[in-house]
Amino acid sequence: MAGLKYWVWLSEVKGLTNRSKLLLLDHFGSPENIFYADEDEYRLVEGIEPRQIALLAEKPMEDADRILGACSRLGLRLLTMQDADYPVRLRNIFEPPSLLYVKGQLPVIDEEVAVAMVGTRKASPYGVEAAEKIAYGLSRQGAVVISGAAAGVDSASHRGALRAGGKTIAVLGNGLDVVYPAENEWLYRDIAASGALISEYPPGTAAESWHFPVRNRIISGLSLATVVVEAPEKSGALITANTALEQGRDVFAVPGPIDAPMSRGCNRLIADGAAALITDSWDVLREYEAMYPHKILGERVELPRTLGYQAREELSRAKQAAAAAAEEAPTLPKLDLAKNDAGLTDDQITILRALKDGPLQVDDIIEKTGLPTRHVLSALTMMELEGHVEQGGGKRLSLQVILEE
Numbered sequence: 001m002a003g004l005k006y007w008v009w010l011s012e013v014k015g016l017t018n019r020s021k022l023l024l025l026d027h028f029g030s031p032e033n034i035f036y037a038d039e040d041e042y043r044l045v046e047g048i049e050p051r052q053i054a055l056l057a058e059k060p061m062e063d064a065d066r067i068l069g070a071c072s073r074l075g076l077r078l079l080t081m082q083d084a085d086y087p088v089r090l091r092n093i094f095e096p097p098s099l100l101y102v103k104g105q106l107p108v109i110d111e112e113v114a115v116a117m118v119g120t121r122k123a124s125p126y127g128v129e130a131a132e133k134i135a136y137g138l139s140r141q142g143a144v145v146i147s148g149a150a151a152g153v154d155s156a157s158h159r160g161a162l163r164a165g166g167k168t169i170a171v172l173g174n175g176l177d178v179v180y181p182a183e184n185e186w187l188y189r190d191i192a193a194s195g196a197l198i199s200e201y202p203p204g205t206a207a208e209s210w211h212f213p214v215r216n217r218i219i220s221g222l223s224l225a226t227v228v229v230e231a232p233e234k235s236g237a238l239i240t241a242n243t244a245l246e247q248g249r250d251v252f253a254v255p256g257p258i259d260a261p262m263s264r265g266c267n268r269l270i271a272d273g274a275a276a277l278i279t280d281s282w283d284v285l286r287e288y289e290a291m292y293p294h295k296i297l298g299e300r301v302e303l304p305r306t307l308g309y310q311a312r313e314e315l316s317r318a319k320q321a322a323a324a325a326a327e328e329a330p331t332l333p334k335l336d337l338a339k340n341d342a343g344l345t346d347d348q349i350t351i352l353r354a355l356k357d358g359p360l361q362v363d364d365i366i367e368k369t370g371l372p373t374r375h376v377l378s379a380l381t382m383m384e385l386e387g388h389v390e391q392g393g394g395k396r397l398s399l400q401v402i403l404e405e
Contacts, residue, residue: 003030003031003032004068004078004080005061005064005065005068006030006031006032006034006035006064007031007078007080007098007099008063008064008067008068008078008099008202009031009035009059009060009061009063009064010024010025010031010034010035010098010099011098011099011200011202012063012064012067012202013055013056014055015051015052015055016052016055016056018095018097018098019047019095020047020048020049020052021098022095022096022098023045023046023047023048024042024045024048024056025081025082025098027044027045028041028045030082034056035059037056038057039053039056039057042056042057067202067203067204070177070202070203070204071101071202071203074103074176074177074203075103076101076102076103076176076203077101077102077103078099078100078101078102079099079100079101079102079106079198080098080099080100081096081097081098081099085106085108086100087109087110087222088110089109089110089114089221089222089223090109090218090221090222093217093221093247094217094246094247095217096221097200097218099200100198100199100200101175101176101198101199101200101201101202101203102196102197102198103176103192103196103197103198104191104192104193104194104195104196104197105195105196106169106195106196106198107144107167107169107195107196109144109169109222111295112143112144112167112295113142113143113144113224113285113288113292113295113296114143114144114146114169114222114223114224115138115143115144115145115146115223115224115225115226115227115284116146116147116219116220116222116223116225116226116227116240116244117131117134117135117138117145117146117147117153117154117157117226117227117229118147118148118153118154118216118219118226118227118228118229118231118236118237118240118241119131119152119153119154119157119228119229119230119231119235119237120152120153120230120231120232120235120237120262121150121151121152121153121154122151122152122262123151123152123153123156123229123230123262124230124260124262126230126256126257126260127152127153127156127229127230127254127256127262127263128152128153128156129156130229130230130254131153131156131157131160131229131230132156132157132159132160132163133160133280133281133303134157134160134227134229134254134278134280134281134284135156135157135158135159135160135161135164135168135281136160136161136163136164136281136301136303137164137280137281137282137301137303138160138161138164138166138281138284138285139160139161139163139164139165139166139167139168140164140165140166140281140297140301141281141282141285141296141297141298141301142285142292142295142296142297143166143281143284143285143295143296144166144167144168144169144195145157145158145160145161145166145167145168145169146168146169146170146171146219146222146223147168147169147170147171147219148170148171148172148173148212148215148216148219149170149171149172149180149184149187149188149191149197150180150181150212151181151183151184152230153229153230153237154170155184155187156229157229158170158187158190158191159187159381161194162190162191162194162377162378162381163378163381163382164378165194165374165375165377165378166194166374167194167195167374168191168194168195169191169195169196169197169198169222170188170191170195170196170197170198171198171199171215171218171219171222172197172198172199172201172207172215173199173201173207173208173211173212173214173215174199174201174205174206174207174208174211175199175201175202175203175204175205175206176197176198176199176203177203177204178203178204178205178206178207180207186391186395189362190377193362193373193374193377194373194374194377198218199215200215200218212236213236213239216236216239216240216243217243217247219240220240220241220243220244220247220249221243221247223244223249224249224250224288225244225249225250225251225252225284225287225288226240226241226244226249226250226251226252227251227252227253227254227278227284228240228241228251228252228253228254228265228266228269228275229253229254229266230254230256230262230263230266231262231263231264231265231266232261232262232264232265233264233265233268234265235265237265238265238269241253241269241274241275245274250276250287251269251274251275251276252275252276252277252278252283252284253266253267253269253270253275253276253277253278254266254277254278254279255267255270255277255279281301282299286299331402332399332400332401332402333400333401333402334401334402334403334404335352335388335401335402335403335404336404337349337352337353337403337404337405338404338405342386342388345379347371347375347376347378347379348379348382348383348388350369350371351365351369351371351376351379351380351383351389352383352388352389352399352401352403353403354368354369355389355397355398355399356399356403358398359392359396359397359398360396360397361394361395361396361397362376362377362380362395362397365380365397380397384397387400387401388400388401
C-alpha cells in the first residue's frame with residue numbers, strides 16, 4: 001500500500017496530461033522516483049512543460065491519503081500499469097491509464113474473448129432488444145462483454161450478459177462509488193458480483209460529460225472487437241468505434257431502418273466499410289473461433305423468450321392482468337415444487353425455498369443457499385420476469401407465489 005500512494009499522487013497531479021505521466025514514468029521508472037526528483041531532474045524529461053514542473057514540485061500528498069482511505073473503506077483494488085496482471089492489450093494502446101480502480105474480480109482479460117458493446121443512451125426499443133440479445137449470445141458462447149454502464153445500449157448489454165450468467169465489465173466515467181445514472185444502482189451491484197467495475201477516476205469523482213469520451217479508449221482497448229448497436233450520426237459510440245479502429249481492433253455494427261435517426265451512425269459505418277454488418281453474436285465470434293477454440297462454446301444459442309423489449313411488454317401486460325385479478329382474488333398463485341410444472345431449474349427451486357422464511361437481499365440468498373453468485377443472479381432475473389419473486393424495499397426479494405412441496 002505504501003508504494004500505491006505515489007501512483008495515486010501522480011494520477012491526481014492537476015494539469016498533468018496522461019501523456020506527460022507516461023513520459024515521466026518512462027524516464028524515472030516509478031512514481032516514487034518521480035515524487036522525490038527535483039525540478040532540475042524534471043527539466044531533463046523531454047515534453048514536460050515549465051508549468052507542469054511547477055505542479056510536480058508542489059508534491060501534495062493529502063489527496064492520495066484521502067483516496068487510499070476511501071479505497072480501503074469501499075473494498076476497491078488499485079491496479080497500476082506496472083503490475084503483472086495489468087492487461088497487455090490495454091498497456092499497448094495510445095496513452096493507457098497509469099492507474100485503475102477496480103471493484104469485483106477482473107478476469108485475465110488477455111486470455112478472454114472480450115467484446116465491447118456501445119451505443120446511444122437514447123436507445124429505441126429495437127436497440128435495447130438487439131443489445132440484450134447479442135450480449136446474451138456472446139456471454140453464453142464464452143465471451144466477456146465490456147460496456148460503460150450508461151443508460152440505453154450500455155445497460156441493455158450488461159443485462160443481457162448477466163441474464164446469460166456470464167462475465168461483464170463496466171468501464172465508468174466516474175468514481176466507483178458514484179452511481180450514474182442513479183437508477184443503475186442494482187445493475188452496478190450485479191456487475192461487480194459477476195465481473196468488475198473499473199475506472200481511472202478515484203472514489204468520489206462525479207460523472208462529467210468530458211470523462212466519457214476519455215474512458216472510451218479503455219472500453220475498446222480491453223476488447224478484441226467493438227460492436228456498435230445503435231448510434232446517431234454524432235454519438236459517443238462512434239468515437240469509441242473510431243478509437244477501436246485506431247487501436248487496430250475489429251469493429252462491427254448492427255444495421256437499422258434506413259429512416260431511423262438512431263441507426264444512421266451504424267448504417268454509415270457499414271456503408272463506409274469501417275464496420276462489418278452483424279445480426280447476432282455468432283457473426284462476431286466466428287472471427288475468433290480459430291484463435292480461441294477453448295473459449296468459444298459453439299455456433300449459436302437459443303435465446304430465451306423473455307428477452308428484449310417485447311418480453312418486457314408481455315411482462316407488463318401480465319403484471320397488469322395479475323393486478324386486476326388480485327383485486328378479485330388477492331391470494332397468491334400456487335407453485336408446486338414437487339411436480340415442477342413451471343420447469344424450474346434446481347438453482348431456482350433452492351432460492352425459492354430460501355425465501356420461504358421471508359424477504360432476503362441477494363447477498364443473504366447467496367450465503368443461505370451456497371450457490372455461486374452468477375447462478376443466483378441469473379436465476380433471480382429469470383424468476384422476476386416470470387413473476388415468482390419481486391424486489392421490494394431495501395433491495396429485498398420476496399416470494400410472489402405460495403410454495404407447495
